[in-house]
Amino acid sequence: MNNYTLKSSPKTPLLKFDAASGVFEISGRSIPENSIEFYKPLLNWVDEYVKQPNDSTTLSVKLEYFNTSSSKSFVELFRKLEDIADQTKIKVEWYYDEEDEDMMESGQDFQHILKIPLELIPVEE
Amino acid sequence: MSPSNKSLEIEEIASELMVHKAVYQYIGNIDLDTTDKVILEVDDLLSHQNYPNKIRKKAFHITIEVVQNLYKYLLENHADPSHSKGIFLIHSSNDNEIIITSGNYLLRSEVNSLKSRIKLINSFTSDELAHFYRGLLDVGTISKHGGAGLGFVDIAKKSGNKIQYEFKEVDNDYAFYIFKIIISN
Numbered sequence: 619m620n621n622y623t624l625k626s627s628p629k630t631p632l633l634k635f636d637a638a639s640g641v642f643e644i645s646g647r648s649i650p651e652n653s654i655e656f657y658k659p660l661l662n663w664v665d666e667y668v669k670q671p672n673d674s675t676t677l678s679v680k681l682e683y684f685n686t687s688s689s690k691s692f693v694e695l696f697r698k699l700e701d702i703a704d705q706t707k708i709k710v711e712w713y714y715d716e717e718d719e720d721m722m723e724s725g726q727d728f729q730h731i732l733k734i735p736l737e738l739i740p741v742e743e
Numbered sequence: 744m745s746p747s748n749k750s751l752e753i754e755e756i757a758s759e760l761m762v763h764k765a766v767y768q769y770i771g772n773i774d775l776d777t778t779d780k781v782i783l784e785v786d787d788l789l790s791h792q793n794y795p796n797k798i799r800k801k802a803f804h805i806t807i808e809v810v811q812n813l814y815k816y817l818l819e820n821h822a823d824p825s826h827s828k829g830i831f832l833i834h835s836s837n838d839n840e841i842i843i844t845s846g847n848y849l850l851r852s853e854v855n856s857l858k859s860r861i862k863l864i865n866s867f868t869s870d871e872l873a874h875f876y877r878g879l880l881d882v883g884t885i886s887k888h889g890g891a892g893l894g895f896v897d898i899a900k901k902s903g904n905k906i907q908y909e910f911k912e913v914d915n916d917y918a919f920y921i922f923k924i925i926i927s928n
Contacts, residue, residue: 628783649807651778651814683800685807686893689880717796720804720901723873731881 640672645680648688657691716740767833
């Protein structure tokens with residue numbers, strides 16, 4: 619299947635989802651007014667990926683800011699990945715600026731509600 | 744009451760809120776373009792001030808939620824043009840405190856439910872707030888315009904302070920809702 623790639627914009631993140639390697643990345647800012655509209659094509663792509671996932675799937679999230687609207691889309695994305703946890707070695711890497719406690723807490727919030735491993739990775743600015 | 748009177752009224756409310764000079768102010772129509780404009784201008788403003796990183800990040804984060812809340816509320820409630828204006832202000836007397844204020848017209852029939860929601864959020868300790876937020880994140884539904892009801896909770900959680908609010912009477916149908924949050928070091 620094709621990869622899903624979308625360039626970043628001032629309000630939307632870079633989306634780089636490589637089907638062959640199972641390496642996915644979301645980075646930058648995710649603050650669109652309507653996250654449903656923005657993430658719908660990606661979630662449709664993930665629906666196809668989960669039918670035949672790679673042996674390992676790693677999603678790296680490297681966000682500077684995200685709005686609450688985006689957080690619900692992330693949950694939807696994570697849930698889709700949870701569904702294939704028995705078919706692929708799955709991991710979410712949550713990168714955050716080591717000084718940004720809010721971003722760390724956001725990672726912890728997702729950790730609490732997810733059934734797949736989410737690793738918190740502090741990054742020096 | 745004519746739309747022009749309404750416009751004057753929002754200016755009057757704004758001037759009451761600006762007894763102290765605002766470091767940023769937007770008073771006018773809230774649509775997609777102005778939402779973008781305010782967010783980008785505030786980002787630029789905050790990056791050129793001497794606020795500690797922590798406060799700057801929180802203030803920008805809260806700005807995004809507040810401005811997008813205003814926009815989504817007006818979009819979902821099909822406010823007529825005379826009621827689609829809003830206020831967004833930033834006050835700061837020193838580098839360790841930023842105060843964000845917003846204002847918008849609201850149907851009077853919605854005042855009580857909004858008041859109850861804010862009172863509930865304000866009644867929580869920070870641990871309870873974090874727990875409540877996680878619950879909403881886990882099971883909350885998304886409205887057709889992408890809101891998840893998480894905005895207020897997120898703002899209270901990030902600011903670490905209680906939400907301040909006031910409802911002013913406008914006419915038989917509308918009230919004016921003023922929302923204020925303090926972000927401090």
